[in-house]
């Protein structure tokens with residue numbers, strides 16, 4: 269069976285989003301992918317090459333001031349070298365973000381990731397899960413408790429450290445990782461047989 273290669277390109281200022289990046293890695297590895305976890309704030313030339321060689325790239329960042337963090341934006345601008353050569357054309361893309369408020373304008377961060385992916389000619393994979401915590405019988409422990417479709421959205425109280433990342437959000441990030449690995453496997457196998 270095809271082994272998809274999934275890279276997670278993320279930034280985390282204080283460690284919360286890093287917990288989610290690990291969860292995406294866990295999910296993708298469980299689904300049989302080879303996974304590269306790359307902190308874009310200290311990305312090396314060798315890691316750029318890992319991104320170039322990956323079948324899928326999952327973008328992850330905290331939401332700062334209603335968008336991805338400055339460090340992630342620096343990375344996004346640096347990807348313009350790949351944009352010129354179309355190096356990431358037709359890779360799979362997905363994304364996740366975390367912030368202190370339940371909304372916190374996280375949708376805008378996920379939308380930024382989709383535009384970045386589209387500029388590179390990548391194919392976006394959304395979360396693929398129904399929204400949770402939206403009825404009288406549901407709870408904040410539901411998968412996708414914040415009801416995002418574009419990717420995984422997490423909320424961490426601003427007075428807690430990385431240990432405070434919500435278990436449901438970790439499970440949701442794992443689900444995203446599994447889904448990206450599964451969809452990438454199908455895509456890579458399909459392209460090989462086309």
Ligand SMILES: Cc1cc2nc3c(=O)[nH]c(=O)nc-3n(C[C@H](O)[C@H](O)[C@H](O)COP(=O)(O)O)c2cc1C
Pocket residue numbers: 279280281282283284285286329330331332333334335366367368369370371372373424426
């Ligand atoms: C500069 C800055 C801007 C922030 N802006 C937002 C925001 O727009 N919305 C929000 O809900 N939380 C905001 N926060 C809170 C962070 O998103 C939250 O603390 C998150 O867990 C940080 O993740 P990290 O530890 O991976 O950096 C902001 C935090 C900082 C430091």
